[in-house]
Amino acid sequence: MIFWKLFCTFCKIGIFNFGGGYAMIALIQNEVVEKQGWMTMAEFTDIVATSQVTPGPIGINVATYAGYTAVVNAGYDPFWGVAGAFLASFSVILLPFVLVLLISKYLLGHKDNPVIKTVMSVLKLTVIGLIAAAAALLVNAETFGTYAENPLQFFLSIGLFAAAFIASLKWKVSPILQIVIAGVVGGIVYYVFM
């Protein structure tokens, strides 16, 4: 039953997410693309792109959109897709929410505990590897195209990747602007000229 699986999967994603929206993207990618096969890598990439240009926490946006896509791809009506979307965003919040309340109530004084600090710094380092793996897994024919099939798309993809990478690190250009520009470039080159 896809709804039960959706619930369990996104509960797991929520409680194992340390380190922000990008870490959550890594977890969701592994669960919904690799393990459950609910969508393709290209679909997932499109979901991440859309989630970055709309308001709200990226984790919530990706969960909502992925929940909808998973259910619709499984052959259900859009109505059930909407139910899947709400279920996924509810599940992803549920366990951390309970944990926040429990900790707020009983354990607030312990957050300066040195052991917890060490655990957090190890997790922080691990999450960097997690995100790096997510990025590496996204470098494939679905996102970049192939040289054999369409050399122009392949080289343009590499160019756009390099430009976005430098723009993010060196000039700190906002992701929204980058996605909008890449969308315009893609629309013009691939639709108008090809």
Place this chain on the structure above:
Amino acid sequence: MASLGQLFWSFFKIGTFTIGGGYAMIPLMEKELVDRHGWVTRDEFMGIITLAQTLPGIFAANMAAHIGWRLRGVPGAVTAVIGNILVPILIILALAMGLHYLQGNAVVEAVFKGIRPVVVALIAAPVFRMAKTARISLRNFWIPVLAALLIWLLGISPVWVILAAGIGGFVYGKYLEKKEVQS
């Protein structure tokens, strides 16, 4: 003291008017909760940020849950979280439905063909930014490298990697780190 309606409205504004993820909400939260309403002091606010970052889950939802709880108990926590994510969920849902409807449309496909490699770069870039803030050194750089290789090449689930890191960090912090300091 805050009413549930005020709490909802404040988090509604915070969630609706920030694009770019949870951390982008911090300035607006500070303005709304500290400066405008005085529901928490600036010091408390900083403490809550640390708490929300330390706990698993979604940063913005954790912030909303804790501040809502502080002001109005469990109903306050539920109200703040719903206020924070309601509009974002509806917007992304509308887009999801629209884009599914347009699936196979040549223009949409062309646009996303351009966007996909940029998304990969947007996910790769924070790796280097985070590496700086996490104080990577010769002694600990094997941790992220090993984590990445386990997931990327061996296909191990990130969940297991996180679990192992948590347990490893706990054992190290509890039994090994202290001895190093003493000796």
